[in-house]
Amino acid sequence: MGRVLFITSFKGGVGKTTLAANIAAVLARMGNRVLAVDGDMGMYCMDMALGLENAALYDIADVLAGVCTVEQATVRCDTVKGLSFIASPCKKPEVIPARERFLELFRTLRGAYDYVVIDSSAEETPYYLSFAACADDAVVVCMHQSISVRAAEKTGLRLQERGFRSVRLAVNCYRAELARAGALPTVAQMIDGSAIRLIGVVPRDDNAVTDQERGVTAFGSGRRTASPYEAAVYNIACRIAGENIPLLHNVTKPKRIRRYTRVKF
Numbered sequence: 452m453g454r455v456l457f458i459t460s461f462k463g464g465v466g467k468t469t470l471a472a473n474i475a476a477v478l479a480r481m482g483n484r485v486l487a488v489d490g491d492m493g494m495y496c497m498d499m500a501l502g503l504e505n506a507a508l509y510d511i512a513d514v515l516a517g518v519c520t521v522e523q524a525t526v527r528c529d530t531v532k533g534l535s536f537i538a539s540p541c542k543k544p545e546v547i548p549a550r551e552r553f554l555e556l557f558r559t560l561r562g563a564y565d566y567v568v569i570d571s572s573a574e575e576t577p578y579y580l581s582f583a584a585c586a587d588d589a590v591v592v593c594m595h596q597s598i599s600v601r602a603a604e605k606t607g608l609r610l611q612e613r614g615f616r617s618v619r620l621a622v623n624c625y626r627a628e629l630a631r632a633g634a635l636p637t638v639a640q641m642i643d644g645s646a647i648r649l650i651g652v653v654p655r656d657d658n659a660v661t662d663q664e665r666g667v668t669a670f671g672s673g674r675r676t677a678s679p680y681e682a683a684v685y686n687i688a689c690r691i692a693g694e695n696i697p698l699l700h701n702v703t704k705p706k707r708i709r710r711y712t713r714v715k716f
């Protein structure tokens with residue numbers, strides 16, 4: 452049975468969609484069958500991060516409302532083998548489907564994929580709660596600042612109260628030079644300062660922005676050397692797959708992409 456990952460945060464704009472799209476792509480490049488689901492109802496934005504803008508005829512709301520089948524709403528990603536996608540509607544539907552519809556749909560998806568990666572909204576809407584109810588593991592994304600880590604910790608604890616047994620923290624836009632200078636918390640300080648276990652530390656990296664602009668996901672840019680962002684997402688994907696590797700392994704000095712041996716090109 453596949454696992455359903457819920458990528459979330461308390462605050463907006465912290466990098467959920469970017470991370471969800473790239474984690475999904477790397478898990479697929481590792482040989483898994485992966486479905487990325489845009490769970491940010493009405494925001495319609497993961498399609499761009501996956502290079503699948505306007506590729507979908509139907510969306511997740513259509514599936515939940517019974518307007519189309521899951522297969523009709525599923526778009527295959529041509530550039531990443533094993534990766535599929537279900538879009539969010541461009542307008543949040545007024546009628547919220549019953550929770551049982553979500554649970555039923557994700558039961559089916561678990562049977563068809565190794566991983567289903569849900570990109571959530573920051574706002575705790577009824578949709579957010581229904582998607583959360585379908586997931587096995589949560590990754591709470593925060594920025595590299597104590598205030599953001601604390602907000603993420605609160606989100607993580609709320610998710611634990613809702614029954615999540617596995618909640619992990621991903622620190623995005625990490626700036627090593629400012630941590631070294633004592634201006635921002637170090638990784639050790641963030642580990643000490645949060646009740647939620649870290650799953651990854653992702654550097655601030657312009658490659659993440661420019662790749663996304665072209666609809667390119669991790670390890671798809673054609674660069675010979677990985678970007679720090681790609682190296683960090685690779686580490687997170689390895690940890691999701693059960694491997695135990697150091698948090699910043701190869702992140703500050705990324706290697707040639709052929710050294711990321713679990714990724715297939």
Ligand SMILES: Nc1ncnc2c1ncn2[C@@H]1O[C@H](COP(=O)(O)OP(=O)(O)OP(=O)(O)O)[C@@H](O)[C@H]1O
Nearest residue numbers: 463464465466467468469573624654655656659660
């Ligand atoms: N590690 C990073 N380094 C540099 N830029 C990043 C990084 N991660 C994300 N970004 C950029 O930050 C912006 C916000 O990212 P994203 O849309 O993924 O956030 P979000 O949490 O999904 O936002 P929202 O709450 O609005 O859905 C995007 O322009 C993205 O390219």
Ligand SMILES: [Mg+2]
Nearest residue numbers: 467468491496
């Ligand atoms: Mg988003």
